[in-house]
Amino acid sequence: MNIAVTGASGQLGRLAIDVLTARTGPAGIVALARTPDKVADLGIETRAFDYEQAETLAAALKGVDTLILISSSEIGQRVRQHRNVIDAAKAATVKRILYTSLLHADTSVVSLAAEHRETEADLKASGVDFTILRNGWYTENYTSSIHSALQSGVFIGSAGQGKLASATRKDFAEALAIVAMSDGPASKVYELAGDDAWTLSDLAAEISRQTGRTIPYRDLPAADYAAALVTAGLPEGLADAIAGWDVAASQGGLFDDGKQLSKLIGRPTTPLAQAVAHALQ
Structure with a gap:
């Protein structure tokens, strides 16, 4: 199974890749980053992946089975950027998308929740199996x-x-990697x-x-x-x-207080x- 991680040069992406490679080895793990040189030190396959370059994304996802879509850091641009990735994943016949959303995004009063709600809706409409990790x-x-x-x-x-x-980011990254490596049910939403x-x-x-x-x-x-x-x-x-x-x-x-995160990672947070x-x- 090939697992690709977007935002691989970011803090959460790097940590998730560390967990994945520690548990499965480097084969089959792909780091997707706007600037691949920034993730060359990870020792795994790297591919250029810029959320803004929609026409290039499907080719970058060739052969990927599971895509970890780490939410963009560009607040206000996220919905469009994430939609570009979801459309590309569908075109590349990616089997499953894992998305890092926000805790209780469907009801949250946190201003960031609105963009996450839209991306969650796009995932549900995409026809691609998905898992949402509301961090x-x-x-x-x-x-x-x-x-x-x-x-x-x-x-x-x-x-x-x-x-x-x-x-901590390490706690969330571990959960992300564990879910990516599992054959869990489709359309699952975790509140972490x-x-x-x-x-x-x-x-x-x-x-x-x-x-x-x-x-x-x-x-x-x-x-x-x-x-x-x-x-x-x-x-x-x-x-x-x-x-x-x-x-x-x-x-x-x-x-x-649901403690779904510690249950996923098998240890206290x-x-x-x-x-x-x-x-x-």
Whole structure:
């Protein structure tokens, strides 16, 4: 069975390929990337694959049985880009598509959900067997801010006491690889999230515990948080989006307690304390 991974030069794609090759060896694993040179170090077959170059995609999928479609990072362009890939997969007679969607995309208040809902609908209409992995938030989305918090002495956000059932990219990548290697039922939808939900106050307390410093969590109105992110150097549109995602988290948009992820990977998801320790290295 040949398995191809889109976005292979990205963080999730690389991790998924690492799991696949560790479990099956390099034969039959194909890395698809806009710039193949960026994935040459993976030691597997590479092919050029640019979501925007629709006319080239079907040829790049020749001989592929299972396609892992990692959602595009270009917010606002995703629906069209994903549609290009789905159409190409159908033309290349790919047998199954795995798609990385968003936790509870069908009902989520997170702004990213709308594009995922459209891609899910396109998959269902394509006639190609599919599996949808609705991924929750990456723990790294927050632990990447730890060093900034240590510099400023405070961890800021707009998530209130909203519970975040996050998991690490490695956890999600392992699930992706396991599903790709399995002969699971068609049209399956997984809701994937971490075992233990936490708040930003919990995160700040864990940072404090591990560093021996007092790093409180300061909850800000979304506009103030976005302004702080702009001051830190983020583009205004991205800053507004991040603040909005925190607000969605405060409304329960990033919570799930079904533990489907740990059941898939056969182990507990990575604890927050371990993720914080890794970020502090």
